[in-house]
Amino acid sequence: MIALENIVLRQGSFELRNIGLELAAGEYGVLMGGSGSGKTTLLEAICGLRKITSGRITLGERDVSQLPPAERGVGYVPQDRALFPMMLVREQLAFGLVLRALSQAQIAKRVNELAELLGITGLLDRMPDKISGGEAQRVALGRALAHRPSVLCLDEPLAALDEELHGEMCRLLERVHRETGVTILHITHSPSEARRLGGCHFRLADGQVQRDE
Amino acid sequence: MSDPAPPGYRTASDKPFLVGLAVLGGSYLLIIGAMVLADLVFLNYSDRPVLGPEMVKQGRYTGGEVTVSVEPSRGYFFRKGKNDAGLQLGEQHIASDGLFRAAAGQAVLLPRASGRPITASLRPEARVLRIAVTNDVATVTTDVAHGLLWGEFIRVSDAGGPGWDGVREITDTTTNQISFAVANGAPSATKLSFSKPNPLVQALRSRDIRFSIKLSLISCTLTTLLSLWVAVPIGYLMSRFEFRGKPVIDTLLDIPIVLPPLVVGLSLLILFRYMPEWLSDAVVYKWPAVVLAQFMVACAFAVRTMRVTFDQIPQRFEQVALTLGCNRRQAFWRVIMPQARGGLLAAGTLAWARALGEFGPILVFAGATRQKTEVLPTSAFLELQAGRTEGMLAVSLIMIAAAVVVFITARTLGMKRIFA
Numbered sequence: 114m115i116a117l118e119n120i121v122l123r124q125g126s127f128e129l130r131n132i133g134l135e136l137a138a139g140e141y142g143v144l145m146g147g148s149g150s151g152k153t154t155l156l157e158a159i160c161g162l163r164k165i166t167s168g169r170i171t172l173g174e175r176d177v178s179q180l181p182p183a184e185r186g187v188g189y190v191p192q193d194r195a196l197f198p199m200m201l202v203r204e205q206l207a208f209g210l211v212l213r214a215l216s217q218a219q220i221a222k223r224v225n226e227l228a229e230l231l232g233i234t235g236l237l238d239r240m241p242d243k244i245s246g247g248e249a250q251r252v253a254l255g256r257a258l259a260h261r262p263s264v265l266c267l268d269e270p271l272a273a274l275d276e277e278l279h280g281e282m283c284r285l286l287e288r289v290h291r292e293t294g295v296t297i298l299h300i301t302h303s304p305s306e307a308r309r310l311g312g313c314h315f316r317l318a319d320g321q322v323q324r325d326e
Numbered sequence: 327m328s329d330p331a332p333p334g335y336r337t338a339s340d341k342p343f344l345v346g347l348a349v350l351g352g353s354y355l356l357i358i359g360a361m362v363l364a365d366l367v368f369l370n371y372s373d374r375p376v377l378g379p380e381m382v383k384q385g386r387y388t389g390g391e392v393t394v395s396v397e398p399s400r401g402y403f404f405r406k407g408k409n410d411a412g413l414q415l416g417e418q419h420i421a422s423d424g425l426f427r428a429a430a431g432q433a434v435l436l437p438r439a440s441g442r443p444i445t446a447s448l449r450p451e452a453r454v455l456r457i458a459v460t461n462d463v464a465t466v467t468t469d470v471a472h473g474l475l476w477g478e479f480i481r482v483s484d485a486g487g488p489g490w491d492g493v494r495e496i497t498d499t500t501t502n503q504i505s506f507a508v509a510n511g512a513p514s515a516t517k518l519s520f521s522k523p524n525p526l527v528q529a530l531r532s533r534d535i536r537f538s539i540k541l542s543l544i545s546c547t548l549t550t551l552l553s554l555w556v557a558v559p560i561g562y563l564m565s566r567f568e569f570r571g572k573p574v575i576d577t578l579l580d581i582p583i584v585l586p587p588l589v590v591g592l593s594l595l596i597l598f599r600y601m602p603e604w605l606s607d608a609v610v611y612k613w614p615a616v617v618l619a620q621f622m623v624a625c626a627f628a629v630r631t632m633r634v635t636f637d638q639i640p641q642r643f644e645q646v647a648l649t650l651g652c653n654r655r656q657a658f659w660r661v662i663m664p665q666a667r668g669g670l671l672a673a674g675t676l677a678w679a680r681a682l683g684e685f686g687p688i689l690v691f692a693g694a695t696r697q698k699t700e701v702l703p704t705s706a707f708l709e710l711q712a713g714r715t716e717g718m719l720a721v722s723l724i725m726i727a728a729a730v731v732v733f734i735t736a737r738t739l740g741m742k743r744i745f746a
Binding site (some may be wrong): 162187188191197200208209259 | 642645646663664
């Protein structure tokens, strides 16, 4: 689950006040908001990449407000995907697992499992500059899922994709959600995309989050 | 919507613009190429004869032709001055510079115009009179003063016996004699010819310059490693963190770049007056001073380069790495440093090249003691001071070669990163 209580965030003159949001475990949440509304900032705060002035962030059953990003158990897919340029796709997927000192066999098993789920088995030995945008999105998703986070934060995952890939990626996200049971918070500026994805809808506007029923 | 372009709209040709760019860029490239080429061409790569004293006293002759007596069939070296038309020996006319064999006993120097002083140079080739060997040291007596100095090198040839030919270091000189070691038990020779090897050979054989090559290579490498060791953390800090006083620190970091290098050396010298005696004794005018002087300037460039390198790597990578389970240290080593390799190489090369060329601060802070604190720029300076332009040029060529090797190595390593 994701629970935000009375979050206050300041970044220069920009401010979010008393933000509250609740998403039950295993739900698919879509957070909408125009550009500049602070969606990404809020997502970064959940991941621990941005300090909050006050408030409480609960992920899973833990209060993570004071924890470093590494210990929050989140998977983060930024809008630009940020695949590590010097690593093979295989190494990207294994990154979080190597850090957790898993055995070679366990890592290989998990990487193959993820590659299968995301349909990128053929790309494992390529460098990130040799794959397409849609493929990069899948790799970034796989990298974020590898260490079995309880929460997956997706920042505009469909924004840079063309219409055809758009539908394909939507189905993939639904499949990932179904098969892994991870709580997903997906942010987007497009209401049509939100309608297509289902789940719980939130709207961030004027520094407030509202739940759309 | 803006109005569409009217029909028949035409823009001016791009040609003048592109030609302008090419001309401006090209002229600079041309100067760079010509500059290096000039060094390579100017240096005389052939051996030169050992010459006796000047036979024409400069500025003494003012009125018309001058007659000098020469020995027939002896070798002379003639260099035409700007006032001279050449040299006449009976039928033989010498108009160009170089060694010639005299045909007649009288040489007439011809001025270009009467009333202008003779500026030519005429010197006899030194000939070997006697060769003596004692305890494997050969002493060669010449018929004229040879002008060679202790520590210089000569190339011995045509000696006949084994153990003679080759480049030999002169171990002792008098006006008319030179001594050099020959191979153990070499039979004594009755004749030999000798010449001065080209300046590059002289430089590479010289113990002082060999030392300075060694010291330069070692100190530059040390400086580079030290600079990177400091530049990486500073560059990363300045690129990633915001803190109070950052603009002040930014300015401080640039001070070594904007200060005249000589002042850096002087400041270091003065700073070490306040240091404990054991420390300043160990550093000032010793080799550590060379490294420290190089480091102060080279490091500033390395810091600049590393900061730009880190600035160009988006913070997003670290953020993702942090959510994947890294702490800051792990994110830095696993994600950022692999991407900064190109910049690291560039910073290292830049620091190395700066350190190689550093002269002013070293002169002030480390001195210019032969075999102690002499680096290649110091050698070049000492050669120039001793009036040996060719020696200076030879040292410069060694520096050019060292820099080229380092740049090519760095480029090749950089390429590997791209093609991997």
